[in-house]
Each structure stands twice: as C-alpha cells, then as structure tokens.
Amino acid sequence: MLFQNMKQCCLAVTALKKSPVAALELIDSRSLAAVVGKPAMPLSKAQVAELVIDAAALLVETRSVLPEELDENIEQLLAVLEPFQTAVPAKFSNEPAIIEELY
Numbered sequence: 001m002l003f004q005n006m007k008q009c010c011l012a013v014t015a016l017k018k019s020p021v022a023a024l025e026l027i028d029s030r031s032l033a034a035v036v037g038k039p040a041m042p043l044s045k046a047q048v049a050e051l052v053i054d055a056a057a058l059l060v061e062t063r064s065v066l067p068e069e070l071d072e073n074i075e076q077l078l079a080v081l082e083p084f085q086t087a088v089p090a091k092f093s094n095e096p097a098i099i100e101e102l103y
Contacts, residue, residue, distance in 0.1 A: 001058045002087040009056035012084045016060065019080050020073040023061040029053055039101045055087070062092070070094060
C-alpha cells in the first residue's frame with residue numbers, strides 16, 4: 001500500500017495493530033526509490049519520482065493454512081485500510097512467486 005505521506009502510513013499501522021497481521025514493513029520514499037526496477041516493484045522510476053519526499057508504503061503479510069481464512073484475513077485488512085487514502089489501491093497476493101519477490 002502506498003501512502004502520500006508518512007503520517008497516514010503510520011496511522012494505518014496503528015489501525016492494523018488489532019488485525020490479522022503476521023508481518024508489517026514500513027518503507028519510506030528513499031527506500032522505494034532504491035528498489036525501482038526490481039521485479040515486484042509496482043511503480044516505475046517516473047512514478048517514484050512524482051512521489052513527495054514524505055510518501056511511504058506498507059508491505060503487509062497475513063497468513064493462514066486455510067484458504068477461506070486467508071480470504072477472511074485479507075477482507076478484514078482491506079476494511080481496516082479503507083478509510084486511509086492510498087496513492088495506489090491496496091492489494092494482496094497469495095502467489096508464492098510474488099511473495100518471494102516482495103520479501
């Protein structure tokens with residue numbers, strides 16, 4: 001999830017505290033710029049250049065052995081994040097190749 005400013009990103013972290021989060025990584029705009037061109041990076045160099053210096057992203061992981069429970073976790077996380085303005089719509093993946101690229 002990409003946020004226009006660090007404050008909104010941090011508020012989202014606080015809101016996610018009681019959600020089914022297995023891991024959470026906060027990435028500032030300089031770190032985003034450092035990974036431009038990597039396979040899992042959804043933003044181009046031009047898109048990252050347009051970000052304000054205060055932009056930040058969250059990499060959120062949720063886990064479950066049961067596919068139905070994983071879907072429920074994702075729905076719950078998206079509901080918690082809905083009030084926050086993200087620069088790019090929040091999305092989750094359960095594809096092993098994508099998860100491996102992100103981590």
